[in-house]
Amino acid sequence: MTTEHSGSGDVSRSLELLWGLGERPTRGPKPGLELSRIVTTAVRIADAEGLSAVSMRRLSTELGVGTMSLYRYVPGKAELLDLMLDHVAALDTGGEAPPTGWRDVMERVAHGLWRLYERHPWLLHVDQARPILGPNAMDGLEFALHGLDGLGLTDREMVNIIVAVDGFVFGTARSHLNAVMAEQRTGVSHEDFWNAQAPVLSEVLAGGRYPTQAKLGPDAFTGSGEEVFAFGLRSLLDGIAAFIAERTGT
Numbered sequence: 001m002t003t004e005h006s007g008s009g010d011v012s013r014s015l016e017l018l019w020g021l022g023e024r025p026t027r028g029p030k031p032g033l034e035l036s037r038i039v040t041t042a043v044r045i046a047d048a049e050g051l052s053a054v055s056m057r058r059l060s061t062e063l064g065v066g067t068m069s070l071y072r073y074v075p076g077k078a079e080l081l082d083l084m085l086d087h088v089a090a091l092d093t094g095g096e097a098p099p100t101g102w103r104d105v106m107e108r109v110a111h112g113l114w115r116l117y118e119r120h121p122w123l124l125h126v127d128q129a130r131p132i133l134g135p136n137a138m139d140g141l142e143f144a145l146h147g148l149d150g151l152g153l154t155d156r157e158m159v160n161i162i163v164a165v166d167g168f169v170f171g172t173a174r175s176h177l178n179a180v181m182a183e184q185r186t187g188v189s190h191e192d193f194w195n196a197q198a199p200v201l202s203e204v205l206a207g208g209r210y211p212t213q214a215k216l217g218p219d220a221f222t223g224s225g226e227e228v229f230a231f232g233l234r235s236l237l238d239g240i241a242a243f244i245a246e247r248t249g250t
Contacts (some may be wrong), residue, residue, distance in 0.1 A: 004051055006085055007130035009078025017074065018086055018134030033065060035073045039083045043120070046084065051122040054080070081126070086134030088120050091143060102244070103237055105147025106161070109140070110169050110233050117173040121181065124174045152248040161240055168236055169229070176225025 007014070015021070017035065041062050042054050056077060060067040074080050092112035099105045117123055131137065141162070148158040183189060205214040223231075 004081055004126045005130070006082055006126060006128045007132050009082065010075055011132060013075055014079045014082040014132045015134075017079065017083060018132065033063065033069075033073070035083070038063065038070060038073055039080070039087050042080055043084050043087060046122045047120055051081075051125060054084075056080075082132040082134070085123070085126065085128065086132070086136045088116065088123065089134075089136040089140060091136065091139045092116065093143060099147055102147045102151060103241065105144060106165055106237055106240070107233070109144050109147075109162070110165050112140075113166065113169040114173055114229060117169070117177060121177050124170070124177060151244055153244065157247070164240070165233075165236065168232060172225070172229045172232055176229070179225065 038059060042059055045054050045058060045062065054077065056070050057067050060070055063070075074083065092115060093099075094108045094111055099108060133141075144162045145158055148161060153161075179190065204210070208214075
């Protein structure tokens with residue numbers, strides 16, 4: 001799937017729309033049509049059919065308005081994508097109970113991101129190297145930063161921790177969900193896929209070139225995506241905990 005890019009349109013206009021600073025259309029093609037309805041409809045299409053299915057023409061059909069009418073509300077698909085990204089990024093802290101410390105905050109951030117990717121797999125195909133920071137994105141960043149504040153870390157160290165956790169979840173979720181979608185796309189189960197390779201691989205491994213791989217048991221590669229996520233997150237946070245202890249002398 002072709003990767004889309006956040007922040008590739010009119011950045012100023014995207015920010016105005018995200019923060020409610022722009023002028024509203026003086027005339028509407030249909031009473032009651034709101035920007036929020038356009039965005040939620042676009043997200044619904046992307047969730048069901050992928051981001052490539054979202055277009056201004058498709059939206060106009062879903063909303064029952066003329067295609068050109070939508071441009072009164074949003075300049076184009078690039079800016080619409082910025083709005084979609086912030087819309088789905090609503091803060092998910094895993095409950096109303098206050099966090100018990102920085103590690104609890106980072107665990108909630110990580111699990112919230114995992115659930116976000118599960119709900120909206122199309123996010124994994126969006127390059128957000130240049131994110132547009134709307135209200136939901138800023139809320140999430142504030143939650144994470146507040147959890148790390150007061151530990152004696154520098155501003156850059158706090159941001160680096162958040163980026164490390166975000167990158168880990170993104171990579172793990174992408175591998176997991178790509179595997180799920182591959183099975184759905186091809187109709188071939190993972191078991192059948194690997195069984196098809198078994199005769200050749202068994203012969204290769206018996207040749208002695210890969211002795212360490214040859215010793216692996218049959219369950220070596222059977223860990224679920226959730227298992228890999230839990231193991232990796234625990235290990236990552238253990239490393240961050242050690243860094244914090246060394247950095248702060250505690």
